[in-house]
Amino acid sequence: MSETLQRTALHSWHLAHGARMSPFAGWEMPLHYGSQLREHEAVRQAAGLFDVSHMRPLDLQGPAARSLLRRALANDVARLDAEPGRALYTCMLQEDGGILDDLIVYFLGEDRYRIVLNAAGARADASYLQGLAEEEGGGVEFLPRDDWGILACQGPKAIAWAAEALALPELAPLKPFRSVAPRADLFLARTGYTGEDGIEILAPHGHLAAIADALLARGVVPSGLAARDSLRLEAGLNLYGQDMTTADSPDRSHLGWTVDLRDPKRDFIGRSAIESERRQGPAQRLWGLLLPRDAIPRHGYELLSAAGETIGTVTSGSFAPSLGLGIALARLRADVGPDSAVFLQVRQRQVPARIVEPPFWRHGQAVYPAEESLPQ
Amino acid sequence: MSQVPAQLRYSPTHEWVAQLTPGRYRVGITDHAQELLGDVVFVELPQTGQAVQAEAACGVIESVKAASDLYSPLSGEVVASNAELTDNPQWLNEDPYDKGWIFEIQADEKDFAQLLDVAAYQNSIGE
Numbered sequence: 001m002s003e004t005l006q007r008t009a010l011h012s013w014h015l016a017h018g019a020r021m022s023p024f025a026g027w028e029m030p031l032h033y034g035s036q037l038r039e040h041e042a043v044r045q046a047a048g049l050f051d052v053s054h055m056r057p058l059d060l061q062g063p064a065a066r067s068l069l070r071r072a073l074a075n076d077v078a079r080l081d082a083e084p085g086r087a088l089y090t091c092m093l094q095e096d097g098g099i100l101d102d103l104i105v106y107f108l109g110e111d112r113y114r115i116v117l118n119a120a121g122a123r124a125d126a127s128y129l130q131g132l133a134e135e136e137g138g139g140v141e142f143l144p145r146d147d148w149g150i151l152a153c154q155g156p157k158a159i160a161w162a163a164e165a166l167a168l169p170e171l172a173p174l175k176p177f178r179s180v181a182p183r184a185d186l187f188l189a190r191t192g193y194t195g196e197d198g199i200e201i202l203a204p205h206g207h208l209a210a211i212a213d214a215l216l217a218r219g220v221v222p223s224g225l226a227a228r229d230s231l232r233l234e235a236g237l238n239l240y241g242q243d244m245t246t247a248d249s250p251d252r253s254h255l256g257w258t259v260d261l262r263d264p265k266r267d268f269i270g271r272s273a274i275e276s277e278r279r280q281g282p283a284q285r286l287w288g289l290l291l292p293r294d295a296i297p298r299h300g301y302e303l304l305s306a307a308g309e310t311i312g313t314v315t316s317g318s319f320a321p322s323l324g325l326g327i328a329l330a331r332l333r334a335d336v337g338p339d340s341a342v343f344l345q346v347r348q349r350q351v352p353a354r355i356v357e358p359p360f361w362r363h364g365q366a367v368y369p370a371e372e373s374l375p376q
Numbered sequence: 377m378s379q380v381p382a383q384l385r386y387s388p389t390h391e392w393v394a395q396l397t398p399g400r401y402r403v404g405i406t407d408h409a410q411e412l413l414g415d416v417v418f419v420e421l422p423q424t425g426q427a428v429q430a431e432a433a434c435g436v437i438e439s440v441k442a443a444s445d446l447y448s449p450l451s452g453e454v455v456a457s458n459a460e461l462t463d464n465p466q467w468l469n470e471d472p473y474d475k476g477w478i479f480e481i482q483a484d485e486k487d488f489a490q491l492l493d494v495a496a497y498q499n500s501i502g503e
Contacts, residue, residue, distance in 0.1 A: 020411070035414075035469075036414050036415050036441065037440065226414060226440065226441055229441070230440055230441075293418055294418055294420070296418065296438050298442065318441065319417040319438065321440065
């Protein structure tokens with residue numbers, strides 16, 4: 001891979017703030033600005049600022065935009081009809097039910113939607129959707145917002161501080177999973193990827209540094225992808241490419257709740273595969289794991305039954321700074337669940353793990369407090 | 377630019393080695409290594425009495441993001457390890473050359489003399 005890495009509009013801003021940069025999905029992104037732990041803590045206690053401009057906004061508009069998205073996405077954008085500004089988390093599936101990507105779609109107004117795509121799949125997803133639109137007879141205009149970047153301001157103080165620092169009184173009354181566009185060149189959404197309250201700010205490249213500076217002046221801490229990863233894992237949020245791929249359906253990925261089968265006439269891509277998997281039950285499921293801090297689970301580690309049989313694999317694992325424990329998402333055989341005895345293979349040792357329902361962190365506190373969380 | 381003290385010797389796998397007495401050496405990881413690892417949250421120490429081989433894994437350092445092997449820069453016998461790191465793994469980040477020492481080893485003086493000096497180590501990490 002000798003492809004040159006793309007840089008966000010804030011590249012020199014990151015360097016000026018002491019970022020250690022790292023390649024991620026074809027982009028050169030800040031990993032941390034000195035300490036992942038300090039940034040993680042800042043987001044849990046106050047507010048952190050992430051440059052997530054590697055994620056790509058794409059606007060779809062036209063008379064066939066709604067029907068295209070109802071066909072392409074496993075969740076149903078019809079849920080958004082009554083309320084412009086509302087957002088929906090969804091998977092985009094293959095015919096066989098495997099997850100092509102996950103994304104958030106915002107309903108901007110009649111015949112107008114904005115989707116935000118993961119860095120790695122953004123280009124392929126856009127051409128896939130365009131191909132699908134052509135098959136369906138056109139009527140959708142695709143407007144990639146390559147001249148815009150995205151900042152995420154996350155934490156219990158994020159909304160109040162951003163409202164003050166950016167002089168945006170419209171932020172305070174904004175409900176979760178809603179968005180507002182106070183001006184043509186500014187889009188604010190109460191969404192995020194950390195398990196905390198917060199906003200994502202979409203704006204043209206030239207505006208981002210001033211927004212970042214204003215937030216920092218108010219106390220928001222610049223935070224990197226390393227903290228973003230430990231925060232999202234504590235919040236039980238999947239990472240595409242790691243916790244789910246084209247080989248995994250939503251039901252195998254703890255995302256069954258995002259599949260909307262209510263309208264029997266909605267023939268979305270992957271529907272028949274999902275229905276047949278629901279009749280048989282999925283072969284595997286994604287669970288959370290708790291481990292002591294001397295046995296931190298990592299991507300690819302195996303899980304064994306008491307008899308020594310392999311019954312699953314860790315998809316994401318980390319030390320959880322807010323819990324003081326090792327945590328993981330792991331894909332386990334369907335007959336394994338919270339009452340099962342499982343052991344994590346950590347180097348030469350097999351360490352008992354507790355299987356739990358994600359998330360590990362919700363509403364500002366640990367769902368599974370450290371002292372009572374581990375198997376004896 | 378990371379700190380690379382002049383009085384120490386170094387291994388290509390980013391351990392520093394201090395001579396305590398001829399034949400007895402103290403080992404830790406360099407400032408450059410701790411920067412690469414990120415925040416350390418757990419250290420699996422080599423055991424006193426354990427025989428270790430140069431360039432072979434003898435312990436594990438877990439940061440928030442990854443587990444990394446700890447290599448011994450010398451062949452010999454482990455004669456002490458820093459038990460305080462169990463409760464204070466962050467010392468590897470905060471003070472890698474002093475409070476963050478990891479273990480002590482009885483080894484051959486000739487092997488110690490073969491380790492990288494400060495200029496050679498700085499060169500190896502591109503500083």
